[in-house]
Amino acid sequence: MEGLIGIKAKKKPIIITAIIVVLIVVFGGMAAYQVNHFNQGIAINGVDVSGLTAKQAVDKLENTKLNNDVWVDGKVIFHGEATSSGFKASDVPAVKKLLKKQFTLIPLHKDKNYNILADNDNQYRKTTVHSAVEQILNKENQSRKSAKDAYAELKDGKVTIVKAEDGNRYDVKAMMSEFDKQINNDKIELKSVEQKPLTASSKTVQDEKAKLEKLADASVNYRVENQTYDLKASDCINSAKYINGKYIINSEKLKDKIDQINKEKATLGKKFKFKTTAGKEIEVQGKTYGWALSDKKAQATILKAMEDGTKNVDAKQDIYGIGYNENGTGYGVTSNDGIGDTYAELSLADQHAWFYRDGKLVDQVDVVTGDVKTNSETPKGVYYIMYQQSPSILRGTHPDGKKYACKVQYWSQFTDDGCGFHDASWRTNWANNAYLTDGSNGCANIRPAQAEAVYKALSVNEPVIVY
Template sequence: GKVSITAPKNGNQYDVAQLLKQYEKQQYLPKVKLAVKYLQPLKASSSQVQKEKQKLLELKPRMVTYQVQQTKYNLSTKDLLKKAVYQNGKYYFVETNLNDKINQINQKQATLGKQINFKTNDGKTVQVPSGGTYGWSLNTNQAANHIEKAWLTNNNSLNAKADIYGKGYLTYGLGYDNLTNDGIGNTYAEVSIAAQQVWLYKDGQQVATSNIVTGKHSTGEDTPKGVWYIMYKQSPSVLKGSEAGNANYSVKVNYWAQFTSSGCGFHDASWRTNWDKTAYLNDGSGGCANTPSDKMANIYNNLSQGEPVIVY
């Protein structure tokens, strides 16, 4: 909020124009002698310095209202612009506290990779661990650049939606408009490892369910817990990968809906004969949610790309 002018100091840079004038008067003499002339610094009272001062003063009252979902943040130059200069007709922001402010907003509102409290189908609340790919977060550098540009252009309103990003197959951020259910909304797939069951909800109503067999626990191939999302769907599909005891497999399935970057997804498993509730402990999959063939079509048709998948 303050503008200061550094006191001018004499330097030792030659005034080439003045030296050349001397030289031109002596260039035909047998001996040329030039009196040293140095460039003089601008005085604080000079019109150029005063103009630069005025340009900096114009920044002083500027403020951007930065809207993140339904919350508005008033980001003023007085509070967040620590050092700026005006030189050669341009502003230069040397130091701001914008990154810290954006990180604070992310801690408060962003959902990407955070632990959530989730109400299960039976009414209980469980903590789903962090680390999944579903959600959104503000791109700190991008947001700071947009806010700085708004300060420069005296634009007093910005929407943060242009600054969000996501992880995994879809990198543009998911769930920014979901303000309910800890950012998940009311359309999602719920996977319980303990119950070996999946439930699908649309607008808060259950539309499909099925028993499943998740990743083999005894070999550490458990289906990863967290909040993921349907990356893409494919029907039919060929699954390729590795699992304990099978270093290189390739298998055809009728339906495939991937939800983790490591390659876990929902698919039919016509080869599976063990569908017991405890099968996953010693006879589970390589990490996927194996689904009975007679139920997989309905599960597949009720899933959408980008839909959250909660595994707990």
């Protein structure tokens, strides 16, 4: 009995060893097979390669014809010409990488598709088919309803959110992105993707709301010369949106505010009340002298201040004028009805000019102005010295049509069409009534001996009152 037990004990290790050897052989053979063959359910670019080696898989792919039809939700929207898959023997290394990637020691059946790009990629799909499908989707969208994003809006001082509206237009970008992912498949099957609008709860819309609420509470102190206007957003903005990081504002109410400020403060084109040297109170129509607020500039300044949260701004940057100085003249001058105390005064009736600086008379001279007989009168109005030049060549045309070019030593122009103060060495008639029949072409002629003092008494942008 003991001998029998001993024999059994000796056989047990042998059996175990045999089993282990068998398992090693089985699993070794299985592993060797798995290393070189794809698992069941594996596909490359939609082509089943279950149980194939890398070379066999490439051979199958190489012999696969692509019909290039494109499907959307199970319906063909484009019929393409059949082409080869583009796979060749040179693609074996890439397929071997997939073989290694999907390797399992024990055979498995798991449906899995891998997309790889063949060495000889499908240009027909990339160009012709891609372009055609994109055009088809865009054309289809023309008859579909567009989704409308939710958005925040400021209106009548209150911020509200307008809800989104769904549509059924294709999201062409998303669908073409899926097309690109399937570019090497044996067939391309797309699912429709519809455009999704921004919802009211989206971060974008909530950010819009916050921006508009901040704008709605804004106010700006707009200083015009010596007066400050408190401009509140609710009084200036009709409506506003915040789109792609920028405000879009309807500000008709602000335009009305600027128009009102111009009526109260601007001097460009106004009638000036003026007290002559003789003490007479007169009104003289403004011509080139003066300033006004540019509606475009002022709105831009005020709205930007509201957007940025800036409290105080000055209107000086927003004014304009006419003539040589397009930035306006006389801004900040409030005395003497906007003329100030430095100016030139020219009386056509008296044929005399006075020159004031800081309220003091610094010079005065007799002049000969534009000829009345030939309708060349010096124009009345409030102008300004546009520029000065010494010496200068004056060019123009006489009333009879003849052109002239006259050299003068001192020239101070004050009208757009070329009238100014200058010496006239050629003139012999200095009578007080010379301007009636023997006047100038429109300028104020000055005796040469007095011209330098007049030139120095004047300055650029200084007002000139002609009456």
